[in-house]
Amino acid sequence: MSFLRGFSVNASAGVLTFALAFANQAYIARSLGTEGLGQFAIAVTSVTVAGIVFGEWLARGNSFHSGRESGPAGSVWRNTVIYSLAMSLVFLGAALALASVAADLLKPVQALLLAGMAAAVVAQKGFAGILQGRDRLTAYAVIPLLFIASYLGFNVIGLGLLQAGVTGVLTAWLCGACLAALLAAALSRARGPADRWLLQATATVGSRGALSTTLIFLLFRSDIYLVEYYLGTEILGVYVIAVVIAEMMQRGPNIAGAVLLPKVLRVVDDDHVMSLAVSRGVL
Numbered sequence: 001m002s003f004l005r006g007f008s009v010n011a012s013a014g015v016l017t018f019a020l021a022f023a024n025q026a027y028i029a030r031s032l033g034t035e036g037l038g039q040f041a042i043a044v045t046s047v048t049v050a051g052i053v054f055g056e057w058l059a060r061g062n063s064f065h066s067g068r069e070s071g072p073a074g075s076v077w078r079n080t081v082i083y084s085l086a087m088s089l090v091f092l093g094a095a096l097a098l099a100s101v102a103a104d105l106l107k108p109v110q111a112l113l114l115a116g117m118a119a120a121v122v123a124q125k126g127f128a129g130i131l132q133g134r135d136r137l138t139a140y141a142v143i144p145l146l147f148i149a150s151y152l153g154f155n156v157i158g159l160g161l162l163q164a165g166v167t168g169v170l171t172a173w174l175c176g177a178c179l180a181a182l183l184a185a186a187l188s189r190a191r192g193p194a195d196r197w198l199l200q201a202t203a204t205v206g207s208r209g210a211l212s213t214t215l216i217f218l219l220f221r222s223d224i225y226l227v228e229y230y231l232g233t234e235i236l237g238v239y240v241i242a243v244v245i246a247e248m249m250q251r252g253p254n255i256a257g258a259v260l261l262p263k264v265l266r267v268v269d270d271d272h273v274m275s276l277a278v279s280r281g282v283l
């Protein structure tokens with residue numbers, strides 16, 4: 001797929017995702033109120049941090065190995081399945097421990113929901129990375145669109161019909177993330193054995209790119225914990241609305257980079273002419 005076509009498809013999906021995310025955020029804010037929104041922001045930020053720490057290197061490494069060579073595609077997919085299942089057990093154990101330690105702050109069912117959310121994020125990142133590396137940008141663009149659309153739909157049920165509060169929003173988030181992860185797994189599926197050495201190589205390559213992403217996210221979102229600690233969850237509920245809008249505004253450059261990456265991996269842009277043109281356009 002050419003860069004312009006890939007960018008137009010992903011940009012269109014990004015605009016639609018932005019619109020649905022904005023509507024979803026407004027609906028959650030109106031339904032939960034500022035205090036409930038603050039509690040939800042802490043939960044989602046924690047899940048996102050876990051997803052980045054344990055899943056970003058997998059996404060980056062999968063993109064690299066899927067884009068550079070087609071031979072190990074099945075092994076990359078199989079490794080992602082095994083790693084995602086293993087992390088599900090790790091997150092489950094962490095949730096059970098957290099529920100017993102922080103029982104006054106977090107309900108047991110909410111701790112389990114957070115574990116499922118983190119596992120779904122890791123899986124979604126890994127499988128989406130395979131799609132990106134293979135230059136299957138239409139499928140890559142559909143994943144976040146499915147997530148936000150189903151997330152909004154489940155929120156209508158959880159908040160509008162069941163009046164389930166923060167637990168309802170977490171459940172809706174988990175359902176949407178699981179659907180997106182399953183779709184990404186189905187679209188990226190390939191046959192091949194598990195390869196421990198390939199997984200180690202994936203971690204080596206992916207961790208280099210994931211480091212900058214993790215640091216940027218922590219710099220951008222770690223202040224949420226400070227706002228909650230010093231000002232309380234009600235003020236955090238107001239503050240997080242501005243943070244979400246700011247995050248949505250940076251999607252444009254991210255889309256350009258996501259479309260350009262498989263071209264670079266497949267040595268389509270070996271002379272860096274396309275990369276230079278895209279960088280100038282983004283600036």
